[in-house]
Each structure stands twice: as C-alpha cells, then as structure tokens.
Amino acid sequence: MKLTIFVQEGPYNHQASDSAWQFIQAARAKGHEIVGVFFYHDGVLNATKDMDPPQDDRHIANRWDELGAEGVDIVICIAAAKRRGVIPENIVANTRISGLGQLAKMALNSDRVVTFGD
Amino acid sequence: MLHTVNKSPFQSSNLKNCSRYVKSGDALLLLEDGVYAAMQGTEQSGLIESLLSNGVSVYAISADLTMRAVSQPIEGVTAVDYAGFVDLVEEHPLHSWL
Amino acid sequence: MERNLMISVHRPPHGSIYVQEAIEVMFIFASYDINLSVVFMDDGVMALKSGQDGSEAGMKGFMASLGALVDFEVENVFVDEESLKERNISVDDLVSIGDDFDTDVPVYPKVVSSAEIREMMDKQQGILPF
Numbered sequence: 001m002k003l004t005i006f007v008q009e010g011p012y013n014h015q016a017s018d019s020a021w022q023f024i025q026a027a028r029a030k031g032h033e034i035v036g037v038f039f040y041h042d043g044v045l046n047a048t049k050d051m052d053p054p055q056d057d058r059h060i061a062n063r064w065d066e067l068g069a070e071g072v073d074i075v076i077c078i079a080a081a082k083r084r085g086v087i088p089e090n091i092v093a094n095t096r097i098s099g100l101g102q103l104a105k106m107a108l109n110s111d112r113v114v115t116f117g118d
Numbered sequence: 119m120l121h122t123v124n125k126s127p128f129q130s131s132n133l134k135n136c137s138r139y140v141k142s143g144d145a146l147l148l149l150e151d152g153v154y155a156a157m158q159g160t161e162q163s164g165l166i167e168s169l170l171s172n173g174v175s176v177y178a179i180s181a182d183l184t185m186r187a188v189s190q191p192i193e194g195v196t197a198v199d200y201a202g203f204v205d206l207v208e209e210h211p212l213h214s215w216l
Numbered sequence: 217m218e219r220n221l222m223i224s225v226h227r228p229p230h231g232s233i234y235v236q237e238a239i240e241v242m243f244i245f246a247s248y249d250i251n252l253s254v255v256f257m258d259d260g261v262m263a264l265k266s267g268q269d270g271s272e273a274g275m276k277g278f279m280a281s282l283g284a285l286v287d288f289e290v291e292n293v294f295v296d297e298e299s300l301k302e303r304n305i306s307v308d309d310l311v312s313i314g315d316d317f318d319t320d321v322p323v324y325p326k327v328v329s330s331a332e333i334r335e336m337m338d339k340q341q342g343i344l345p346f
Contacts, residue, residue, distance in 0.1 A: 001208050006344060008216070008234075015150045019124075022181070026200035032208075041237055079240060100244035108219055108248065112207055113342040117216040118125075119337065135226070135258045138298070139334045213343045216226065 001032040004106040008117030010045035011060035012053070017046050020116040021063050024072070036073040036106040037064070041117075044081040047074070047095040061092045068094025075102045120210035124150040127162035134165060136215040142173030145210055147203060148195075149179040156183070156191035163192055170194040179203060221245065222253045222340045225260035229278070230270070235263045236278040238346035243281070246289045253340070254285075255333055256325065257296035260346075261303060264295055264325055266311045279311070286314025286323050295325040296333055 005024060009016035024034055039046050051061040068074045074095040076086060081097050088097055107113050121140060127133045133155050140146065146169060148155055155166050156178045170176055170192070180197040183189075191197065198206070223242055229235040245252050256264055263282070270277040285293060293313050300307065312322035328336075337343060 001204075003207075004342075008346075015124075019149060019179075022200045023203055027204045030201060030204055032204065040241075041233060080237060100241055101248070103241065104245050104248040104250065107221055107342050107344070108250065110342070112212060113344060114207060114212065115214045115216065115345055117214070117345070131258075132226075138330050139337070141334065211338075211340065211343075213224070213337060214345050216345050 001027070001112060002035050002110045003027055003032055004035050004103075004110040004113040005037045006103070006113055006115040006117075007037060007039050007043040007046065008041045008115065010042035011048070011051065013042070014118050016116040016118065017043070017060055018058070020114075021060075021067070023114065023116070024067065034072045035110045036075055036102065037067070038103045038106060039074075039076045040080050040103070042084065044076045044084055044086045047076055047091040048086070049090050049092050065092035065094050068092075073106075075106075077103070120145045120147060120206050120212040122147045122149060122212065122214045123152040123155065124148075124214070124216070126151040126154040127165055128154065132215040133162075137165065137169060139213075140169065140172070140174055145175045145177065145206055147177045147179070147198075147206055149182055149203070151186075153178045153182045153186060153188055153191075156195045157188055158190060158192050166192050166195065177202065177206065218249050218251050219341045220251045220253070220339055222255060222337065222343045224343055224345045225254070225256045225263060226258040226345060228259035229263040229268070230273070230275065234346045235260065236281075239278050239281050239285075241344065241346075242285065242290045243288045251292075252290060253292040253294065253336055254290060255294045255296065255328075255336070257299050257333060259299075259303075261295050261299045261305060264310045265305060266309055282311055283314055286316070291323070293325040294328045294333065294336070296330060297327050298330050300327070
C-alpha cells in the first residue's frame with residue numbers, strides 16, 4: 001500500500017501527531033510505503049527545531065527528523081507555515097517546506113490518504 | 119468504508135454525524151478520545167451498541183484504551199493495535215470524522 | 217490518470233481556520249489531474265451562508281474566495297440537505313460559488329441528501345476531511 005499521511009495539528013496540543021507517527025511506524029514495519037507526510041494547519045509546528053520538551057517524554061520534532069533521515073518525504077505547507085512563522089531556519093533537518101501542490105502529488109500517487117487531526 | 123472517530127461523544131457530535139453515513143458492512147475505528155465512546159453503561163453507549171447491531175464492525179486502538187483506563191469496552195468492540203489499524207486502512211477506503 | 221478525490225468540510229467557519237485553509241487546498245487541487253468533489257456537511261454548511269462579514273471582527277475570512285471557486289474550476293460543490301435543515305439554513309441563503317463560464321448565470325452548491333453523499337464517497341480514491 002502507498003500511503004499519504006496528512007497531519008493537521010501541532011505537537012503535544014493534540015494527539016494527532018503521535019497517532020500519525022505510531023501509524024507510520026506500524027505501516028513501515030509491515031512493508032508499506034509512505035509516499036509522504038504533509039503537515040497543514042497547525043501541523044506545520046511539528047518540525048519546530050527549538051522544541052525542548054521534558055527529557056523523559058517523547059521529542060516530537062526529533063521523531064520527524066529521524067523519519068525524514070530514513071528517507072520519508074516530510075513536507076511542511078508553505079502557506080500555513082508563513083502564517084505561523086515557520087521558516088526554513090527554524091525547522092529540523094530532513095523536513096522541507098513546500099506548497100500544497102506536494103499534497104496533491106502525494107495524494108495522486110497513493111492508494112490511501114490517512115488524515116490525523118482534531 | 120472505514121470511518122474513524124477521534125473525539126469523545128460527550129464533547130463532540132462526530133460519532134453521531136458519522137452514524138448517518140454508515141452502512142452495514144462498514145468498519146468504525148475509535149482512536150484517541152474517540153475510545154470513550156466504547157465505555158460501557160454511559161449515556162452515550164447506545165451509539166456504539168446501535169452501530170454494532172446494524173452490522174458495523176467496531177474497533178478501538180488498544181493503546182488509546184489503556185492510556186485512558188477503559189478496561190472493559192462495550193462487548194463487540196475489538197481492540198486493535200496500530201498494525202491492526204494499518205490492516206483496516208488496507209482493507210477499506212477511509213473517511214476520518216474530525 | 218485522473219483520480220476522484222473529495223474534500224469534506226465538517227467544521228464551522230471562523231472559530232477555527234480549517235474551512236479557510238480547506239478552500240486553499242481546493243484551489244490547488246483543481247489545477248492537478250484530480251476530479252475534485254467538495255462536500256459541505258455538518259457544521260461546514262455554515263461556511264456557505266450569505267452575508268458573512270468579518271470587518272467588525274477584524275478578520276479577513278474566506279468569503280471572497282468562495283465566489284471564485286468556479287473560476288478556478290472547482291465546480292462539483294455539494295451541500296448536505298439534512299445539515300442545512302438541522303441548522304435552519306434555507307437553500308436561498310447560500311452564497312454563489314461563481315458564475316457559469318458561458319452563461320454568466322450564478323452557480324450555487326448543489327443540495328444533496330446524506331445517502332447521495334455516501335454514494336459519492338464510495339466512488340472516491342481519497343477523502344480529505346476538514
């Protein structure tokens with residue numbers, strides 16, 4: 001299965017980002033392909049570089065950074081990012097800012113689009 | 119079709135709204151706060167009970183059940199892990215009721 | 217190869233940005249090889265009420281964009297009849313989504329039943345909810 005993962009909420013405030021990440025781990029373990037992860041609305045905050053949560057809890061931005069380093073395309077919507085002050089200088093490595101066209105391309109290239117939000 | 123609901127039925131009408139579009143043979147997955155709909159004996163339990171009796175397979179993410187101490191979901195609700203969630207997505211086209 | 221994708225709008229406008237940013241997705245998707253259907257349902261039907269005015273609230277809103285949907289080839293726009301009735305919104309109270317390219321006659325969202333919406337959903341390769 002080729003999957004697009006669409007994440008509509010930011011880190012910690014909602015469980016969406018966690019559920020998405022857990023789903024992706026399970027899907028990849030089963031050999032499915034993640035065509036891409038697309039962050040929209042407050043989801044653009046998931047890759048914030050200066051995130052500094054308590055040491056004994058998960059570090060959400062680092063999770064996405066590691067996933068990106070494993071070759072998954074992690075895209076932050078530029079329009080939603082600009083609204084919220086997310087710029088290339090303040091996102092973790094292995095993620096990129098790009099347009100909604102990337103979501104269209106991901107969706108066209110996938111068997112399923114799975115949305116995580118509020 | 120696979121429907122997913124992630125909000126508590128006490129907080130949101132998503133589960134009720136979803137029920138209008140559901141057909142026998144569909145699957146419903148409760149995740150995040152949606153698993154509260156699977157608690158027995160609540161004022162909202164009827165929503166899930168009704169879906170079950172109308173031929174909808176109802177699932178709940180086990181990690182979300184245990185996080186929320188919902189130890190005994192309504193009979194007929196099947197707990198699944200994230201791998202089970204992936205299998206459901208593979209089996210059915212999906213609509214998430216956000 | 218054209219694919220059927222649906223955007224479903226469930227949430228009310230203005231109290232959150234989902235509707236406004238959903239409309240931005242609609243414009244972009246219409247420029248790809250996508251057979252796009254848009255359904256306003258549940259509280260999402262309130263996005264189509266005519267006369268919405270954000271000036272006192274100091275928020276720009278998306279209302280002007282709605283009137284440009286047809287211009288940007290977002291034409292398959294539907295609204296759930298039951299959701300309108302529940303909210304006492306008359307069909308006459310809905311905004312136009314643009315003018316017909318040939319005739320200049322205003323185009324309105326098509327009112328459909330929940331059963332029809334479900335049938336449409338069954339024909340999609342993907343549904344993006346907002």
